Amino acid sequence: MTSASDTPRRPRRPSWAGRNYSLLTLAAFLTSGGSQAALIASAFAVLGAGGDGGDVGLVAAARTVPLVLFLLIGGAVADRLPRHRVMVAANALNCLSQGVFAVLVLTGSPQLWQMMLLTALGGTGQAFFSPAAEGMLLSSVEGEHAGRAFAVFRMAMQGAALGGAAAGGALVAAVGPGWVLAADAVAFALAGALRSFLDVRHIPPRAPGGGILADLREGWREFVSRPWLWGIVAQFSVANAVVGAADAVYGPLVARDHLGGAGPWGLALGFFGAGTVAGALLMTRFKPRRLLLAGTLCVFPLALPSAALAVPVPLGVLCAVMFTTGVTLEVFGVSWMTALHQEIPEEKLSRVSAYDWFGSVALVPVAMAMAGPAESAFGRTASLWGCAALVVAVTAAVLCVPDVRRLRRRTKTVAAGGAEGSADAERPVGRHG
Incomplete structure (x- = not known):
């Protein structure tokens, strides 16, 4: 007993x-x-x-x-x-x-x-x-x-x-x-x-080198040497900008004129947030083999909210669209973090992340400033359809990058001799050294 x-x-x-x-x-x-x-x-x-x-x-x-x-x-x-x-x-x-x-x-x-x-x-x-x-x-x-x-981390962050x-x-x-x-x-x-x-004892100390500008140049070389990396960052430079303008500028206006005001729009945004939590939960189990192909395909639904606002659809349909978009966007988010973790050398992670962040936010203020003039020139409906079309166009374009389609998740296996090896026989995409 x-x-x-x-x-x-x-x-x-x-x-x-x-x-x-x-x-x-x-x-x-x-x-x-x-x-x-x-x-x-x-x-x-x-x-x-x-x-x-x-x-x-x-x-x-x-x-x-x-x-x-x-x-x-x-x-x-x-x-x-x-x-x-x-x-x-x-x-x-x-x-x-x-x-x-x-x-x-x-x-x-x-x-x-x-x-x-x-x-x-x-x-x-x-x-x-x-x-x-x-x-x-x-x-x-x-x-x-x-x-x-990464999925659990994002689920905690998105839930909060x-x-x-x-x-x-x-x-x-x-x-x-x-x-x-x-x-x-x-x-x-x-x-x-x-x-x-x-x-931070597991992180090796940096060897003495050049100054900040030298570090930035080294990070830039790391960034541009990987077509999948700069291609997706360029994609999101445009996608984040137009989606941000649609959500921050056009969304409240459509809600005021067609959905009943701020309350329904807040509810729709809440469904998007719930979708991100659900997407992160999904990614605790879902492990796509081709990381960036699966993630990029899940960016196409990011065009749906702008299209729904352009129609405009009833509130229930809009909430369903926002929830679906949140789920699929988290599939991309977790896949992206996994790819960075797998492919970027540890000592260059922050510099590469900085170029990623910079590309993701640089055009957002420009799009915000242009949203009003675009509405005056083309009308709100046409501007929203333009936002949706741009998301689809840049996402389709990045799928033309071979490394985006080919990069695979690598897993560790134990060989007969007891040593660890890669279960994926393909050469890691973009890895140099």
């Missing part, structure tokens, strides 16, 4: 969820929820201070501009310095900027320039944080469980973002935007504290 003490204890977490991975996931959960609520709070803080829709746009743009300007430098710094220190410093800057923003809102009427400056500081922090965080996450998992680990967005409006109405901004500052402080405990 076996006693209770002899019974093996079930591990509290999967074997692939190591210490670093668990800390990163918990920290991302905290900041994702807080940041989504803070986006709503900052908009209402601007309106509460007497601003209008244009002022809300200026504050939002103030965050995007330094993000674009400093991303590449942030990637080089993150590959030069210990990544966890870069992340903690960025979290401290975000905590400080949101904390001061909260104090200004709670104690009086903040000036527009003050809100823009504080938001710009937050964007600067994100520019340094994002490449370091992605590099740290990609280096925190290994082997065949990487795809599942969905909850933060849902709670943001209610909290602003209940306690005011200042307290929501203060809660976001606390979330950044807690996340920074968690990230300070990350263990």
Whole structure:
């Protein structure tokens, strides 16, 4: 008879969820929820201070501009310095900027320039944080469980973002935007504290080399040497820009004129968020062999929301479209992270991630600024159909890149002699050395 003490204890977490991975996931959960609520709070803080829709746009743009300007430098710094220190410093800057923003809102009427400056500081922090965080996450998992680990991470992050967005409006109405901004500052402080405990001993120290410009050139060579990498980043430069314009500019207008206002549009966005959570859950089990082919095929539905708004379809159909789009987009997201983890050398992860981030956000402000003139010139319906057509066109174009179709997931097998080998006999796409 076996006693209770002899019974093996079930591990509290999967074997692939190591210490670093668990800390990163918990920290991302905290900041994702807080940041989504803070986006709503900052908009209402601007309106509460007497601003209008244009002022809300200026504050939002103030965050995007330094993000674009400093991303590449942030990637080089993150590959030069210990990544966890870069992340903690960025979290401290975000905590400080949101904390001061909260104090200004709670104690009086903040000036527009003050809100823009504080938001710009937050964007600067994100520019340094994002490449370091992605590099740290990609280096925190290994082997065949990487795809599942990335899926669980994204599920936690997307779930927190969905909850933060849902709670943001209610909290602003209940306690005011200042307290929501203060809660976001606390979330950044807690996340920074968690990230300070990350263990980076497994990451080999960088050998002395050139300066920041040399690091950027080396990262650029790594980036352009892989057609699948720069091809998909170019694809998303266009796709993110037009989808962002459709969601931020045209979506609320269509909701006002045809769906019943802000409430139905918020519901549709909530279905998109629920779809991303469901997609991440799906990817804990689904392991496509051809990573980028499967992921890229799942980008085509990204054109559906713009097409649905162009018709426009009833709210129930729009919610179904948004949910489906969220699911398929997460299939791409997890496949993309798995490909980066598999193909990019560890010491260059942050710089490559910086070029990825830069390409993904660089055209968003341009598309936002052009959305209004495009509507005046071509009409809202034609502009939305144009957004859908561009997504389809750039996605079809990137499928013409052979490496996008050919890159395969690699798994480890144990050979007869006991050594590890690759189950995939093909040469890794784009790997040099």
